Amino acid sequence: MLPATQRLHLLWLAPAVVLGALEVDLDSPDSIKAAAKQVAYDLMTYYHGNESGHVPGILPGPPPDGDYYWWQGGALWGTMIDYWHYTGDETYNDVTFNAMQFQVGENRDYAPSNWTLSLGNDDQSFWGMSAMLAAEVNFRDAPAGEPQWLALAQGVWNEQAAPDHHDDECGGGLRWQIFSTNKGYDYKNTIANGCFFNIGARLARYTRNETYANWATKTFDWIMGVHYIDKDWNVFDGGHVPYNCTDINRQQYSYNAAILLSGAAYMYDYTNQSKEWEDRITGLLDGMERIFFVNGTLYEPSCEAGVCSTDMLSFKGYVHRWLAVSTQVAPFTKDRITKLLRSSAEMAVKQCTGGANGRQCGFHWTTGVYDGKTGAGQQMNVLGALSSLLVNDAKVPVTNSTGGTSIGDPNAGSNSPSLPEAAPITVGDRAGAGIVTALVLGTISIGAMWMALD
Structure with a gap:
């Protein structure tokens, strides 16, 4: 008899007997759910962590052992949590829960020792954001004594708020990489800081702790202050510390803008719909629609005319997910964003005609x-x-006063060393969590980009 994990994997094959292009009626929620179920099945065929001899939580990799870096496992589980939240399909909840718990690391901060020597702040954050999402949608809580979603998000945020992560170079901000030995340590980029901002904004809303909100505001102001966001709401990738972050890499990536817009939406809700955050949301949405949507369809201008890295090939899904939740916490965006989500999804589905099953x-x-x-x-x-x-029929992200059940820990992660040579960090009652992806750089002289490899 096959091991239970392999039997579970084979059960996923059941829906795959029907061949043909993916079809969906976008006016029918039932049709959308049916199509999403097929796509979810096809997605999970790339995951083997539930099989004997494989590592739970990660997609095959990193190169040369497979195409995917560690952070994309965190992104996968956020995608699957949203899938469950929006469709109600619990098929993959067990494997999602097990994967998220397996990768928490020795200090319950999504910095497992197997990955620390190639760990970026954004990598850690993608796992932290998925944990934050699990708390916000009341995904299954872990048993008492095991890592809790809210505490995991706080652990990520706490470590990134620590002085050894936030130095005074370029006037503040997070570096891309955590360790000085990693390529990209001299780079302060939008995605690392955008993720930290995003998690802080969400923790502020969830806990009503002003510390998170102050850090979120400070981080967004810093991103604007170093001109990674310009007056026309273009969102650039980052700059290098030796140049005081003035050698701005002007490449634009859709997930940079979307992570900022989503965090701004959470701050809009937290601040009782402040005009400042409303204006920032509107500006970012203006920029996104101008740069990243072609006739209403999401487009990645930085690579679609050339070669996209494996990382870049996943950006569009994050953008759709982050825009969707923005309509819930900043309802004034609903009509505009919903229109974009629909037109983009319609074109996305039309090209799902490949692979052995034709979809x-x-x-x-x-x-x-x-x-x-x-x-x-x-x-x-x-x-x-x-x-x-x-999204319109889904429950709005909860807080600890509106039905949230996840248990937090304001000191989570604060006693674990973030650098191999550093002493244990002690930061008192800080609370928090996370940061996203990036892995993209560019030299200003030739406008090229390069990806840091683990």
């Missing part, structure tokens, strides 16, 4: 034609796009 998805949505390249990122993108269409 796997590519990346170039604007063409409406499958581009011949399948992958976990492409499937996450379309699953995020479809699931997000159900």
